[in-house]
Amino acid sequence: MQPPEKTKAGLYGASNIQVLEGLEAVRKRPSMYIGDVGIRGLHHLVYEVVDNSIDEAMAGYCSRIDVVIHEDGSVEVTDDGRGIPVDMHEKLGVPALQVVMTTLHAGGKFDKDSYKVSGGLHGVGVSCVNALAIRLVAEVKRDGALWRQTYERGIPTGPLERVRDLDSSDEETGTYVRFWPDPEIFKTTEFRLETLATRLRELAYLNRGLTIAIDDKREEDEELGREEFHFEGGIREFVDFLDETRDPIHGEVIYVENEEGDVPVELAMRYNDSYQENVLTFVNNINTHEGGTHVSGFRRALTRTLKSYGEKNGHFKNLKFDLSGEDFREGLTAVLSVKVPEPQFEGQTKTKLGNSEVQGIVESAVGQALSWWLEDHPNEAKAILNKVVTSAQARAAARKARELVQRKNAFSSSGLPGKLADCSSRKPEESELYLVEGDSAGGSAKQARDRHFQAILPLRGKILNVEKARLDRVLENNEIKNIVTALGTGIATTDEDFDLENLRYHRIIIMTDADVDGAHIRTLLMTFLYRHLAPLVQQGHVYIGLPPLYKVSQGKTEEYIWTEDLMHEKVAELRESGRGKVSLQRYKGLGEMNPEQLWETTMDPATRRLQQVTIDDAAAADKIFTTLMGDAVAPRRKFIERNAKYATIDA
Ligand code: 0RA
Numbered sequence: 251m252q253p254p255e256k257t258k259a260g261l262y263g264a265s266n267i268q269v270l271e272g273l274e275a276v277r278k279r280p281s282m283y284i285g286d287v288g289i290r291g292l293h294h295l296v297y298e299v300v301d302n303s304i305d306e307a308m309a310g311y312c313s314r315i316d317v318v319i320h321e322d323g324s325v326e327v328t329d330d331g332r333g334i335p336v337d338m339h340e341k342l343g344v345p346a347l348q349v350v351m352t353t354l355h356a357g358g359k360f361d362k363d364s365y366k367v368s369g370g371l372h373g374v375g376v377s378c379v380n381a382l383a384i385r386l387v388a389e390v391k392r393d394g395a396l397w398r399q400t401y402e403r404g405i406p407t408g409p410l411e412r413v414r415d416l417d418s419s420d421e422e423t424g425t426y427v428r429f430w431p432d433p434e435i436f437k438t439t440e441f442r443l444e445t446l447a448t449r450l451r452e453l454a455y456l457n458r459g460l461t462i463a464i465d466d467k468r469e470e471d472e473e474l475g476r477e478e479f480h481f482e483g484g485i486r487e488f489v490d491f492l493d494e495t496r497d498p499i500h501g502e503v504i505y506v507e508n509e510e511g512d513v514p515v516e517l518a519m520r521y522n523d524s525y526q527e528n529v530l531t532f533v534n535n536i537n538t539h540e541g542g543t544h545v546s547g548f549r550r551a552l553t554r555t556l557k558s559y560g561e562k563n564g565h566f567k568n569l570k571f572d573l574s575g576e577d578f579r580e581g582l583t584a585v586l587s588v589k590v591p592e593p594q595f596e597g598q599t600k601t602k603l604g605n606s607e608v609q610g611i612v613e614s615a616v617g618q619a620l621s622w623w624l625e626d627h628p629n630e631a632k633a634i635l636n637k638v639v640t641s642a643q644a645r646a647a648a649r650k651a652r653e654l655v656q657r658k659n660a661f662s663s664s665g666l667p668g669k670l671a672d673c674s675s676r677k678p679e680e681s682e683l684y685l686v687e688g689d690s691a692g693g694s695a696k697q698a699r700d701r702h703f704q705a706i707l708p709l710r711g712k713i714l715n716v717e718k719a720r721l722d723r724v725l726e727n728n729e730i731k732n733i734v735t736a737l738g739t740g741i742a743t744t745d746e747d748f749d750l751e752n753l754r755y756h757r758i759i760i761m762t763d764a765d766v767d768g769a770h771i772r773t774l775l776m777t778f779l780y781r782h783l784a785p786l787v788q789q790g791h792v793y794i795g796l797p798p799l800y801k802v803s804q805g806k807t808e809e810y811i812w813t814e815d816l817m818h819e820k821v822a823e824l825r826e827s828g829r830g831k832v833s834l835q836r837y838k839g840l841g842e843m844n845p846e847q848l849w850e851t852t853m854d855p856a857t858r859r860l861q862q863v864t865i866d867d868a869a870a871a872d873k874i875f876t877t878l879m880g881d882a883v884a885p886r887r888k889f890i891e892r893n894a895k896y897a898t899i900d901a
Contacts, residue, residue: 272354273404276381280435283378285599288790290864292436293445295379299327299427300462302376304453304535306331306425307460314461317450319441321467324385326428333392333423336410345410347397351380351388352404376427380404382436383429391416392423403432443475445864451479455491456535456587458484485518485585492530492583496522499581499637500630504623508615512591513608515615517548519584521634525644525720526781527579532587533595533603539788542596542603544588547612553578554613555620556638565635571642580641588612599788648722667732671696673705673755683736683755684795684853685709687762687771691840691848695761698845698853705755707736709771721782730778742783750785758786759860761795761852763839776863792863797843797852801835810851812859 276283284291284298296317306312312331319325335346342349354377380386381404390397396413399406431439443466454462461480469475481487486503499521506517531538531545538545553575560566566573588611594604624631666672669692675681683705686692692708699706709729724730725741734741737755742748760775762768772794779787786792798810800817804824811817817834824832837843843851852858 269352270405273352273377273381276354276378277403277435280382283374284382287436288864289438289442289445289862292431292438293441293449295382295429295431296325296327296441296446297449298374298379299325299376299429300450300453301535303327303329303331303425304457304460307457312424313459315450315463317446317462317464319443319446319464319466319468320428322430323439323441324428324430325441326426328424328426330422330424333390334388334425336390336393336397345399347388347390347399347410348406350376351386351399351401352377352406354378377404379427379429382432384432384434386427386429389413389426390424391421391426394418443469447477451477451491452488452537453535454479455481455485455488455585456532458482485516485587488530488585489518489520489583492528492585493520493522496524496583498522499633500627502627502630504620506616506619508619511611513611514589515544515612516587517584517616517619519582521637522581522583523637524581525641526581527576528583529579530585532585533590533593535587536595536601538601538603540597540599540602543605543607543609544586544590544603544612547609548584548586548616549575549579550609551613551616551620555617555624556635559621559624559631560635560638563631563635565632565639569639569642571646573638573642574645577638577641577645580644581637586612644720644722648720648725665735667707667735669708669732670736671699671701671706672736673699673701673703675703678754678756681705681755682757682759683707684759684761685733685775687768687840691761691763694840694843694845694848695853698849700853704853705736707732709733709775724778724782733778734783737783737786739783739786742785748783748785750789753786753791756791757793757860758791759793759795761797761840763841764797764799765838768839779863787863790862790864793860794863795852796859796861797840797848798837800837802832803835804832805830 280287280291284294300315300317303312303315306329307315312329314330316328317325318328334350337346338344339346339349342353354375380401383401384403386401386404388399388401394416396416397410398413399408399410401407433439443464447464450462450464454460458481461478463478464476466475483490486505489503503518503520506515508515529545529548531541531548533542533544556578557573588608590603590605590608592605596602596604673681680703682703684695684699684707686695686706686708689708689710692706695706695708709732721741725734737758738752739750740748740752758779760772762772762775776792779792796812798812799814800811802809802811802817802820802824804827809820811820821832821834840848840852850857
């Protein structure tokens, strides 16, 4: 079908006034639509485009999605679905593609049958991406032709064009969207491969059989820049992946699938010998970090079913403590995925499911399947129940340790650790806490800082690896005690102890050497913060301070440089200038800088570089930490190589 010739009136006529107003609203208040304009919001643009292709895959028409990060900073998403329709929209008198691309809330689908998301950060529509892009090119292959329309900040630069006929013998239908994020809107426009790859991998696990590939053309090493995800086993394989570096206590992943009714439920779970609970939950492919009714349903089913099985089979005979819900989740890795037709998302980050009917649906689906599984697998069931009992015993010990820390908080004179050089401000909004590797760098930082708003806590050597320890051991560690006391919030691992309101610094800045040891210490700290103070990370309070790698000087001018590439560029530039000898100093540790240099490069808000630590996705964080901590060297090297260079200007 061929759309009629578009006139200027058709493009910018009466119906389009509303369109322009809509796009303007998005540009005026981008955060209302995509959450924020930081690195997180930037990546949401890609997810928004990909979501439409995923919908097409869930409808059964798309088997492959390709994402490309181009050298010019744009991102391209291609799918082999049916293609966004290009025929005339009856009411609006413009092609459907243009409606989808320029009208708010006109999602990819016109029908309401699919499990499209309402609310939350996704599902705002590709038109938002368009509005926040300096340029966007949409191409569609369908109805025997290749079609194209281009936009600038959401406004079509011309009508939809029929570019050419398709080669009928081998060209398939599909949609292609490439966009350039608007630097007037976003604080940073640099996409992170690792962040995108993590989400795409997750989507591939959640949609078994679908192939999703990513290719980062900025990466010189082609191999390093490319990844392809395809999992026939779906979320069962997701559990294997999450537990790659852990030891399961039973071989088989427990798998539940219930497609009956309006709310399909899918669950994969397995216990390992660690002490962490690692339960990832999704509603319509969206990670529900804050939980909700589906999570309550799952937890209730787990507790109820294991408890009654354990009682029936005499596992609790010698237990001197009460069992709590947590005991049934220690060492549990699980992925729960439900599809809800009209989800209500609540909570601070709109990632908590509110629909009350979902709790019972999940509870009965999981309860029934799990009790059958236990009856069928008595040996595995025994191992799981032993683990539950051990956990209950350890929890009693952990409670004692926790009370010790709390008492110390309440009764010591200032309540603050002796090693802390506190700031004078009592306003958390302006206060910063630097966690500094080593006493000597700590000393320099104390001299360098602006004592009004910057506090310094030197950390000696390596902190405990919390991935491998139970909470009681974690809280016995001195460095950890100091950090927790300085922060003032308590530990978040058990909800009742934690209060974000008491946080004494709104920026927590990890400052370690730019070497392998530094990376290790940074990882240990991040692991601890992620595991036991997750809300701080979630709320964007945690940063990594990035010291420069080089100082390049010529005569009296000197410049600090943060990346290898820029160093080469700068050196070449200065040499060409012919103004004399160029000298290069490489910094290996914070200790090599005097306090002035440390202030200038790493602590002065005007010139320093901070990288905000985001927990967009618990799976990513957990995987990163276990990858960095684990024994497998290859994935760790890949991760470090990919991420070493991302230095973003202070958010
Ligand atoms: C509406 C109707 C149809 C397909 C799509 C939207 C569609 C949207 C997107 C967005 C990205 N990729 C997409 N692929 C398809 C189906 C119309 C039909 O052929 O019946």
